[in-house]
Amino acid sequence: MTNFAGIAALLAVLPICGATLAPAADRPPRLVEFESPLVGGPQALQGYLRLPDGSGPSPAVVLLHGCGGGWRGLDARWGKLLSEWGYVTLTIDRFGTRGIATACTGGTPPVTLYDAYRALNFLVGLSSVDPSRVAVVGFSQGAMLALLAVERGQIERDAKEKFRAAVGFYPPCLGLKGNMTVPTLILIGELDDWTPATECRNLAEGRDDWGISREKGKGIPIEITVYPGAHHDFDVPNLATPVTMLGHHLEFNEAARDQSAEALRKFLSATTAGKEKQP
Template sequence: MLLKALLIAAGLAALPCVAGEIDGAPQIVPLESALESNPNPVQLQGALRRPEGSGPFGAVVLLHGCNGNYLRVDARWGRMIAAWGYVTLSVDSLGTRNIADTCNQPWPFDMGFDAYRGLKFLAERFDVDPKRVAVLGFSSGARMALWSVERNSIEHLFADRFRSAIAFDPGCNAFAGHMTVPTLILIGEREDRTRVQDCRDMVAGRSSLGITRDGTATRGVKLLVYPDADHAFDVPRFQPGKQLPGHWPDDDGQATGDATQELHSFLDETIGRR
């Protein structure tokens, strides 16, 4: 931090950092472990993009679903969010761990800290404001995003913390809903991989699965449910009305359009330049 302060004072922090062009390929960067006490650290990688200008910018850590494909998440959301004026980092949680997917198996323990790997990397950059970083997750990545900001989970282990969180299609059954930062949840009514009602119960403060909830503690959590949308409704190749095995993600794309606008507004409100 002292080195960073000296460089800022010298005006060197204003120099643009090399990263992927918004409309081109991202820069693939190494991500070290976020836990100093991790006995078996694995170096991951991520896809980095930055907007034009010197910053410091707000930034977003993106977490993919159980089937990986971090570059698709980068192409679908990282590129667009960078065009909105934010640095984006799409984390590859599976590739260097040599894991094909986690759809039918539990995560490795240290995968739960991958959001903070991304935050650590971004917080050390001269073009990022470490106080304006959000975490955005999809499906299982959405659960990781919620876990990263729930009170008394893992957020207290780290000096740098997220300013806001966004979760597409999360499973909400295991959370008390006591989020430490503003949180946006977007999910389809026809979701068949998780239960929409679990998210409604969490936000309303209704207890379930032995979890005692307090509705007053969930006021910072905003839940948006899209009536005609199913799991992975944001994925372009499934629109309009293209069928996944057993369901239709988004019949007309309206849910994706609305969710995109909601995400944009939420980021501007929580990590935008004030």
């Protein structure tokens, strides 16, 4: 069996001989492969790895894309910014190596449920990463996976390595229990008609329409910020001209994007940055 994790970890930390490293803001991401034990045999997942300036070890963030894919765009929007803030980032391609084009109509592919921890296991093997300061940040369907990764349940219990914090941008909140094991933040638009803000408010307050939310006093409280006037995908500049997808309104909102970036920076600084230089 090829040890993709070991090879990728080695390549990720070796500089090109004689090269002068550019600042993190100017360096392109590095494509890495890491092992993913799937049904039917091992298969490598891939993702974009970014390393910040400095010798580390640094805090790190796993980034999870939504049901339409778009992992490269996610890395360009958030991986680059987080790297500039001083974080190692790994933006996973959950679909490409599995032959999945989209997962917007058939639900979350079961094979992706543990992807956050597969990425975490890869990151903690890097000398540039502090294994005690890794967060998971997801978007839409990826946000649900991020919340599931830290919700008290089978996925979290099965993991040897643990996340320090979780952030969900406009997640589908209905059906989550909300018994979080780490600090958790939800960022969502008031006008989101795909993943309604009301369901996430209910989750944060410990109630929902299904009656399965956490018992009072159980789990770590969920923080939530709802942005007035913002729709689904409010952080995607390519949606400056609104579009309709599967009957849902998608639109970029610069104010919400900027405010969410500041909220993310402060939350990660409080939960994972430790003694690192503050952005």
